[in-house]
Amino acid sequence: MNLYESPALRAVTGPAIRPGGLTLTARAAKICRLPMGSLVLDLGCGSGATVRHLRQCHGLRAVGVDLSWPLLIEGRREDASIALVQGRAEALPIADGRIAAIFSECVLSLLSDPMALLAEWRRVLAPEGLLVVSDLYTRAGCCTPVPASAPSHGCLDGVMPQEALLGLLHAAGFTVMLWEDHTPLLKQLAARLVWEHGSLSAFWEAAGFGCGGGRSAAGGKPGYFLMLAAKGGADRG
Amino acid sequence: MKPENETVWSDELAWRCAACDRPLELGQVSVAYMNNSFTTEMPHCPGCGLVLVPEALALGKMAEVERILEDK
Numbered sequence: 496m497n498l499y500e501s502p503a504l505r506a507v508t509g510p511a512i513r514p515g516g517l518t519l520t521a522r523a524a525k526i527c528r529l530p531m532g533s534l535v536l537d538l539g540c541g542s543g544a545t546v547r548h549l550r551q552c553h554g555l556r557a558v559g560v561d562l563s564w565p566l567l568i569e570g571r572r573e574d575a576s577i578a579l580v581q582g583r584a585e586a587l588p589i590a591d592g593r594i595a596a597i598f599s600e601c602v603l604s605l606l607s608d609p610m611a612l613l614a615e616w617r618r619v620l621a622p623e624g625l626l627v628v629s630d631l632y633t634r635a636g637c638c639t640p641v642p643a644s645a646p647s648h649g650c651l652d653g654v655m656p657q658e659a660l661l662g663l664l665h666a667a668g669f670t671v672m673l674w675e676d677h678t679p680l681l682k683q684l685a686a687r688l689v690w691e692h693g694s695l696s697a698f699w700e701a702a703g704f705g706c707g708g709g710r711s712a713a714g715g716k717p718g719y720f721l722m723l724a725a726k727g728g729a730d731r732g
Numbered sequence: 733m734k735p736e737n738e739t740v741w742s743d744e745l746a747w748r749c750a751a752c753d754r755p756l757e758l759g760q761v762s763v764a765y766m767n768n769s770f771t772t773e774m775p776h777c778p779g780c781g782l783v784l785v786p787e788a789l790a791l792g793k794m795a796e797v798e799r800i801l802e803d804k
Binding site: 682689695 | 768770772792793796801803
């Protein structure tokens with residue numbers, strides 16, 4: 496079982512399995528100002544909470560891709576009319592240039608080859624297509640290691656500082672239009688997990704990850720960000 | 733048989749409220765800190781609402797939540 500399938504996490508986050516739930520999704524969709532009916536992809540869709548939100552609240556033609564078969568099945572049981580497809584983020588089952596916007600929330604930091612991932616996202620995005628990313632990052636000036644209870648795999652593997660992330664986006668041919676820190680949402684989730692499970696250590700145990708032994712996320716505390724980027728040099732203001 | 737939660741809180745539920753002279757009861761309590769609120773079952777006075785926070789809770793998960801929210 497991966498962390499996102501864990502009942503210990505999902506009982507606290509609800510169906511949108513990330514800090515803030517749908518808060519940043521809604522904010523990003525509003526900023527993007529995509530025309531009604533635009534084809535958008537939720538990458539790492541899980542059981543489809545974001546896909547349903549983008550369809551129902553923003554009038555977008557949203558589809559979802561996720562690796563987790565159990566979560567996809569759960570989503571299809573809830574609403575068989577939405578397209579939730581099993582696939583890898585680095586090899587999307589989508590033709591070139593078809594997607595108006597990709598929503599990727601808590602996905603980039605999970606994968607080992609972010610450049611390959613960004614190249615694949617660039618492939619499926621339409622010209623001037625948009626990329627919405629919310630994820631963990633290493634906060635500048637924070638040199639305190641993450642808690643010793645953090646697991647040696649899961650959400651913290653690919654966490655990078657802001658500068659490194661922006662460099663990757665630029666190298667992959669994206670223009671970053673917005674970067675916002677939303678670390679309070681991460682703190683709120685961590686606090687709720689502690690409240691529910693008694694401690695972060697107890698949460699990781701309940702999630703089936705055990706204790707990771709004091710690993711640090713690139714030597715800093717994790718933060719949470721929302722970023723909006725465009726394929727190429729587009730400027731939508 | 734007592735409900736499981738009352739057994740867990742049996743020591744705290746033996747206390748009486750000094751102001752109201754009423755035995756504490758177990759009930760839903762909302763704890764708020766730095767714009768975050770958490771709801772949990774805790775012993776409180778049914779008269780004035782005063783909540784008894786056991787030391788283990790204050791030094792355990794409450795302290796960990798504080799450290800996280802205060803970025804310590």
